[in-house]
Amino acid sequence: MTTSEIIEKYISFFEKLGHKQIANASLVPENDPTTLFTSSGMQPLVPYLLGEPHPQGKRLVNVQNSFRAQDIDEVGDNRHITFFRMLGNWSLGDYFKKEQIPWIFEFVTKTLGVPAEKLYVSVFKGYKNIPKDAESEKLWTDIFVKSGLDPKERIFFYDTKNWWSRSGEPDNMPPGEPGGPDSEIFYLFDIPHDKKFGDKCHPNCGCGRFMEIVNSVFMEYQKEKDGGFKKLPQKNVDHGAGVERLLAAVENQQDVFQTSIFNPIIQAIEKITGKNYKSNSIQMRNITDHFISSVFIIDSGIYPSNKEQGYILRRLLRRGLDNFYKLEGSDPSSVIESIVEQYKKTNPELLNRYENIKNTILEEKGAYDTTLKKAKEYIFQKYKKIGDELKGKVEISADDVFFLYSSHGLSPTQIKNLGYVFDNQKFAQKMQQHQKVSRAGAGKKFAGGLADHHEKTIMGHTATHLMHQALRDVLGNHVHQTGSNITNERVRFDFNYDKKLNDEEIKKVENIVNDKIKENLSVHFEFMPLTKAKKIGAIGLFDEKYQDKVKIYFIGNYSKEFCGGPHVDFTSKVERFKIIKQENIGRGQRRLYALVGK
Numbered sequence: 001m002t003t004s005e006i007i008e009k010y011i012s013f014f015e016k017l018g019h020k021q022i023a024n025a026s027l028v029p030e031n032d033p034t035t036l037f038t039s040s041g042m043q044p045l046v047p048y049l050l051g052e053p054h055p056q057g058k059r060l061v062n063v064q065n066s067f068r069a070q071d072i073d074e075v076g077d078n079r080h081i082t083f084f085r086m087l088g089n090w091s092l093g094d095y096f097k098k099e100q101i102p103w104i105f106e107f108v109t110k111t112l113g114v115p116a117e118k119l120y121v122s123v124f125k126g127y128k129n130i131p132k133d134a135e136s137e138k139l140w141t142d143i144f145v146k147s148g149l150d151p152k153e154r155i156f157f158y159d160t161k162n163w164w165s166r167s168g169e170p171d172n173m174p175p176g177e178p179g180g181p182d183s184e185i186f187y188l189f190d191i192p193h194d195k196k197f198g199d200k201c202h203p204n205c206g207c208g209r210f211m212e213i214v215n216s217v218f219m220e221y222q223k224e225k226d227g228g229f230k231k232l233p234q235k236n237v238d239h240g241a242g243v244e245r246l247l248a249a250v251e252n253q254q255d256v257f258q259t260s261i262f263n264p265i266i267q268a269i270e271k272i273t274g275k276n277y278k279s280n281s282i283q284m285r286n287i288t289d290h291f292i293s294s295v296f297i298i299d300s301g302i303y304p305s306n307k308e309q310g311y312i313l314r315r316l317l318r319r320g321l322d323n324f325y326k327l328e329g330s331d332p333s334s335v336i337e338s339i340v341e342q343y344k345k346t347n348p349e350l351l352n353r354y355e356n357i358k359n360t361i362l363e364e365k366g367a368y369d370t371t372l373k374k375a376k377e378y379i380f381q382k383y384k385k386i387g388d389e390l391k392g393k394v395e396i397s398a399d400d401v402f403f404l405y406s407s408h409g410l411s412p413t414q415i416k417n418l419g420y421v422f423d424n425q426k427f428a429q430k431m432q433q434h435q436k437v438s439r440a441g442a443g444k445k446f447a448g449g450l451a452d453h454h455e456k457t458i459m460g461h462t463a464t465h466l467m468h469q470a471l472r473d474v475l476g477n478h479v480h481q482t483g484s485n486i487t488n489e490r491v492r493f494d495f496n497y498d499k500k501l502n503d504e505e506i507k508k509v510e511n512i513v514n515d516k517i518k519e520n521l522s523v524h525f526e527f528m529p530l531t532k533a534k535k536i537g538a539i540g541l542f543d544e545k546y547q548d549k550v551k552i553y554f555i556g557n558y559s560k561e562f563c564g565g566p567h568v569d570f571t572s573k574v575e576r577f578k579i580i581k582q583e584n585i586g587r588g589q590r591r592l593y594a595l596v597g598k
């Protein structure tokens, strides 16, 4: 079974149960300054889990491309990956535990064919004043008895580990926050338990014998002001399962990098470097993981830079290259090719963008190679008195390490990889001093912007819609948005246009937007079928091919745009609009930066 078959089977399983498929949201969230990447299928659904009605109804299903930057340092073992596809199904105040638990068990055992005797589950044990999840326990007991298995051996209880809320454990939740118990399915591999992790093995043991494959969250409580919990009027199910882990269970393969989705990529690395996986697994896992994530991040319109998503991309590529160079690789093109080959079935757009993706990676490789060369020259010039040729390990000062780090963007590990040694502790002290200074600066900036954080972002969002329409009025209707990012400090807007805008054009756009602000137009939205939205000429990124109903925001009768919101209710609240910078971001696209507010 391939990953695309697992995805198809899951979607059709839940479609038959009355679920509507919702689109895969962009890996880089639009208009959300609080988070850099989409890291689960649930993330774009938070407003609906909190009670806003979803245009597609109460039963939803999807597959979501997800990236978890916090896991970058974990990559190298047999199971951590940063980019994965997450299968999700949701009940928004519709079905609950007695449907979800038997369904998901049926999907894993019958549809995917994973033997029931390989499966173990976890259930919420209860914590302080929140009772044990007895209903889930009962449902699992019945299922295991029916499968001829002993429920006592199969069901494990945990307290806060089996609890979900956006702020984590019950104690950390603010009043008003919803949360609830969750129940996971684990797959058991035929390997012995490692006593290093404790006397007895159990599903959450760190030894790797168990792998979590499925997690169903039952959102049924809300925290109260006095610290207690009450039942929510709308109970939700939020289920997530990583496709790559399900594949590992289907193939009974405890090293995810040896499953059929990753193995061909590993083979491409073996071929180009002439090294084998067995003796170089850590490097090859890092190369595979980091290049896959890079391919998908570039595919969402990000280029390597020193800020935000661009910085994460740069880090991934450079770490991938470090590992690739360690294996004496020089040109990673065939690795990128094999990644596109492996994902083209589920992500056919990668084929069209292959050249673009490859060139972006090779350009960054060129920049990184230059950085490495300059760093080597700097050290050679400074330390050549030691000998005209630097042989073996050369010790350099912590100040120089810090200089290379801050001016050339080299990490301490990369500096070590160049073959230099330095005093780790002195360097750490230097870093600490530097962080104290920059934190003091950041603290001030944060305090200043805090009061209007949320408001400014919403103002910027409405300004974006006005600017989008104004650009079309001034430059022509072929102009459309290709990306945007809004923070409380500025609006960033990308669009397709291959010439530099002259001063007059910029002024015209600014004037139109400011006129619309002065006219104090009302802003409202309507749900409508996609066909109708297109008919009335609504603009926007209509890539949501599965949605038969879409949300369209109207600004007076000036702008009609497909969007999730939120927006100000009247345009006068945007106050003022000014374009401050334009950039050519290549590939026939331009980027504008603008400010809103007084």
Ligand SMILES: [Zn+2]
Binding pocket: 193, 194, 197, 200, 201, 202, 205, 206, 207, 208, 209
């Ligand atoms: Zn164990």
Ligand SMILES: [Zn+2]
Binding pocket: 461, 465, 561, 562, 563, 564, 565
């Ligand atoms: Zn919008």
